[in-house]
Amino acid sequence: MPCPALPDGFDFTDPDLLHHRVPLPEFAELRQAEPVHWIPQQPGIAGFEDEGYWAVTRHADVKYVSTHPELFSSWLNTAIIRFNEHIPRDAIEVQRLILLNMDPPEHTRVRGIVQRGFTPRAIRALEDTLRRRAHSIVQEAVAQTGPFDFVTQVACELPLQAIAELIGIPQEDRLKIFDWSNKMISYDDPEYAITEEVGQESATELISYAMNMAADRKQCPAKDIVTRLVAAEDEGNLTSDEFGFFVLMLAVAGNETTRNAITHGMHALLTHPDQWDLYKRERPSTTAEELVRWATPVVSFQRTATQDTELGGQLIKKGDRVGIFYSSANNDPTVFDSPEVLDITRDPNPHLGFGGGGPHYCLGKSLATLEMDLIFNAIADAMPGLRLVGDPRRLRSAWLNGVKELQVSAS
Numbered sequence: 001m002p003c004p005a006l007p008d009g010f011d012f013t014d015p016d017l018l019h020h021r022v023p024l025p026e027f028a029e030l031r032q033a034e035p036v037h038w039i040p041q042q043p044g045i046a047g048f049e050d051e052g053y054w055a056v057t058r059h060a061d062v063k064y065v066s067t068h069p070e071l072f073s074s075w076l077n078t079a080i081i082r083f084n085e086h087i088p089r090d091a092i093e094v095q096r097l098i099l100l101n102m103d104p105p106e107h108t109r110v111r112g113i114v115q116r117g118f119t120p121r122a123i124r125a126l127e128d129t130l131r132r133r134a135h136s137i138v139q140e141a142v143a144q145t146g147p148f149d150f151v152t153q154v155a156c157e158l159p160l161q162a163i164a165e166l167i168g169i170p171q172e173d174r175l176k177i178f179d180w181s182n183k184m185i186s187y188d189d190p191e192y193a194i195t196e197e198v199g200q201e202s203a204t205e206l207i208s209y210a211m212n213m214a215a216d217r218k219q220c221p222a223k224d225i226v227t228r229l230v231a232a233e234d235e236g237n238l239t240s241d242e243f244g245f246f247v248l249m250l251a252v253a254g255n256e257t258t259r260n261a262i263t264h265g266m267h268a269l270l271t272h273p274d275q276w277d278l279y280k281r282e283r284p285s286t287t288a289e290e291l292v293r294w295a296t297p298v299v300s301f302q303r304t305a306t307q308d309t310e311l312g313g314q315l316i317k318k319g320d321r322v323g324i325f326y327s328s329a330n331n332d333p334t335v336f337d338s339p340e341v342l343d344i345t346r347d348p349n350p351h352l353g354f355g356g357g358g359p360h361y362c363l364g365k366s367l368a369t370l371e372m373d374l375i376f377n378a379i380a381d382a383m384p385g386l387r388l389v390g391d392p393r394r395l396r397s398a399w400l401n402g403v404k405e406l407q408v409s410a411s
């Protein structure tokens with residue numbers, strides 16, 4: 001049914017939208033008029049799926065969907081590799097091996113194993129290394145004489161190093177991982193000239209890299225997540241395919257999201273001088289969470305209804321696709337006072353930037369917020385006069401709020 005709040009043919013997953021602006025003002029209208037609304041598939045927009053999807057826009061409904069996996073399955077959830085007629089059916093089956101796409105009981109089993117690599121102790125153990133990295137990244141940037149690109153020179157590096165440290169990828173291979181993960185998410189953007197086939201090939205290469213690492217760790221165990229996972233594989237708790245896809249997921253989930261959170265966060269601080277001054281003075285511990293709410297790097301994920309059910313006054317039919325829009329939930333005025341205001345001291349801040357709190361809640365949240373704290377601290381120390389030189393150049397994507405370039409100057 002057409003909704004008076006939306007123009008005809010409007011689709012939240014149209015990559016051209018996110019290419020230009022986020023958050024989308026249409027979310028606000030929809031939250032009021034019809035918070036759960038059917039968006040038919042638009043010709044020419046690959047979107048979520050063939051037929052269309054329910055757009056879920058209110059904070060409470062996004063949480064409800066996320067915390068009821070028995071009603072809303074995560075299978076076919078992924079946006080990492082798009083499903084369409086060019087992707088062979090067996091490649092789709094293979095997607096079942098990605099944690100993000102699993103349902104209980106597989107999800108419970110695999111998550112139980114992989115989260116051993118993400119304990120507070122494991123993250124704390126990385127802190128000193130990452131602090132030194134953040135410091136040296138910023139020192140290199142500050143040495144630039146003229147304007148430089150914040151994305152490539154600052155925001156990319158720490159997430160890449162963090163995930164590589166965690167997984168145990170040697171320094172000389174880290175750029176390869178970065179390149180593969182970039183290619184896997186960039187095929188919506190013609191500027192990268194990357195086809196879906198290239199995206200698929202990158203995924204295959206990354207997985208075989210991970211498999212080789214596993215074989216290596218079986219011979220020579222180390223103190224890293226791969227060794228831990230290989231041990232689980234040996235105990236028969238994790239298949240080698242599941243292992244390969246977990247590493248693939250980490251590379252994408254750990255790199256792209258955090259890089260965009262850092263870039264958007266920096267842009268937000270520099271365009272709100274009162275907040276940047278406050279940050280430099282007081283370094284509130286609530287900053288990273290507010291910047292993730294503000295930026296919402298992952299705009300949406302999807303679920304599929306497992307049975308007929310009601311949501312927001314709509315009848316969702318078994319098999320319907322459901323898009324949960326974190327970006328809309330994070331601007332819901334029934335939950336956040338003045339959501340349009342950037343407030344780095346916001347507390348409490350029940351944003352859904354890391355997910356709606358269900359079983360798939362972001363595994364890397366502590367690592368991501370640690371990285372953000374470390375890099376913003378280092379920037380505030382070494383580049384207090386940082387200023388914008390241009391507007392962000394945005395990524396064209398159906399689901400990721402990404403920035404490709406942000407020109408800044410240290411003085």
Ligand code: HEM
Pocket residue numbers: 066099100101111163249250253254255257258261292296297298301326352353354355356357358359360361362363364365367368
């Ligand atoms: C899941 C956001 C950083 C690993 C997710 C989800 C979101 C998200 C929205 C899905 C939650 C759901 O479906 O309920 C973010 C943001 C980040 C970030 C905004 C940075 C600011 C990271 C990092 C890592 C990571 C650094 C790893 C090192 C994962 C994993 C999952 C996940 C493994 C899947 C969990 C599961 O399916 O059980 N993240 N993430 N994320 N994230 Fe993150």
